[in-house]
Amino acid sequence: MSDAVKEQRVKLWTGPFYNADAVHDDPFDKLREECGVFGVVGHPDAATLCYYGLHALQHRGQESAGICVTGEGGFRFHRGMGLVKEVFTGDVLRSLKGNRAIAHVRYSTSGQSELVNAQPLVFNYRGGELALATNGNIVNAGQLRKRLEEAGSIFQTTSDTEVLAHLIARSGHDDFEQAVKASLRQLVGGYAFLIMTRDKLIAALDPNGLRPFVMGRLGDCTVLASETCAFDAIGATYVRDIQPGEMIVFDERGMRAERFAEPKRRAVCSMEFIYFARPDSDIDQINVHTVRKRMGRRLAMESFVDADVVTAVPDSGVSAAIGFAEQTGIPYEIGLIKNRYMGRTFIEPSQSLREQGVKMKLSAVRKVVEGKRVVMIDDSIVRGTTSLRIVNLLREAGAKEVHVRITSPPYMNPCFYGIDTPDRKDLIASSHTVEEIRRKINADSLYFLSKEGLLESIGRSKTEYNGALCTACFDHDYPTEIGTEPTFSRSTK
Secondary structure, three states: OOHHHHHHHHOOOOOOOOOOOOOOOOOOOOOEOOEEEEEEEOOOEHHHHHHHHHHHOHHHOOOEEEEEEEEOOEEEEEEEEOOHHHHOOHHHHHHOOEOEEEEEEEOOOOOOOOHHHOOOEEEEEOOEEEEEEEEEEEOOHHHHHHHHHHOOOOOOOOOOHHHHHHHHHOOOOOOHHHHHHHHHOOOOEEEEEEEEOOOOEEEEEOOOOOOOOEEEEEOOEEEEEOOOHHHHHHOOEEEEEOOOOEEEEEEOOEEEEEEOOOOOOOOEEHHHHHHHOOOOOEEOOEEHHHHHHHHHHHHHHHOOOOOOEEEEOOOOOHHHHHHHHHHHOOOEOOOEEEOOOOOOOOOOOOHHHHHHHHHHHEEEOHHHHOOOEEEEEEOOOOOOHHHHHHHHHHHHOOOOEEEEEEOOOOOOOOOOOOOEOOOHHHOHHHOOOHHHHHHHOOOOEEEEOOHHHHHHHHOOOHHHHOOOEEOHHHHOOOOOOOOOOOOOOOOOO
């Protein structure tokens, strides 16, 4: 490892989006999932429920996983680097006795990828034990952290989640709920928090509702999750979405909903529908698979091309490809196969190994695409390098033509709310026309779904839209103040 890389790894903080992890090159320059949270109230084996819930949310983060439970003996927790099945054995789960729990899967959009940053974060302070888990990102974490450190706070992690713990500890309120409310009001960003003490569990969603956050029931037990697919995994029933600016408290008095802030412009992340969420999840009670099929249909209407076969870049492009095929009558085929047993790879960033990494993770089905005019459906183009490699895979397998269709508008702007994106200068759509991108990815044609098509596919007409979705990555219309735009340390995506 070079000195420059080592220096990148040891920096602690350069703003709310600093991420020194993974200076390796990833052959897939896709957007990174944020994180996933799962909570349980009132179940005798809360840890096991969390385990299955986290499995269902594994797509939202594969770097680390953790569960913290509380019961008669106080907090018990376990965290580890890797996938849920790797972190939690049967013996570990049996040791986590308690009827209330919060759990987390992580992809680091801020803070280094180290065990110390794995969540839930657990602290002891004057009020007792405190555990926090979050999905999202705090835009003003850098400023808050600086202020807290100047006041004497000593941070144990480089995660922006820890900022909330210090705000709570320094709030000056003896009443814990008031301390949480006062602390949450100081945060700017998109976040879904689970906060737990020995006798309370609190769920809170940012005032814009940027991150998905839902509540369900399993018998007498209440469950909370980033996506509804986690409820299906444990047999729970969806009850409702957590509302923007809402704080739900669970304690010995039962459940009660309160507000820590008035709701602001509703701005559900559009990329949840396009890419991040599992297709069997519902967001705002809208099924993700159904939305993606409509995106495919709308793409076909906006950009029909005469072809022999429609295929998808797995997995997020599959639903849209089916919709495109149904609308056009062109057969849908599995032309690209994803290796699901690849795991994470840490390879040196040489060109030859990058190309090999793509072939290890994805392969073209020659008998499907050979001699054919292929329509390739994908969710987005970030840097363009992955699209080029996949187009070339299809050409190497004998495809006569490759027409690329993208189920989102051109991705031009970085996200500040929990999605790990490169610097704006590294987003190919920020500095290239569609025709220039087409040439760079070696496609015969290229089309991005219009913003109007995106809104209608999600179920928001232009008149109904009124900022109800966050589309800032496409149009720079950020729902919160973002100040000076930070940049990422990560050199690859």
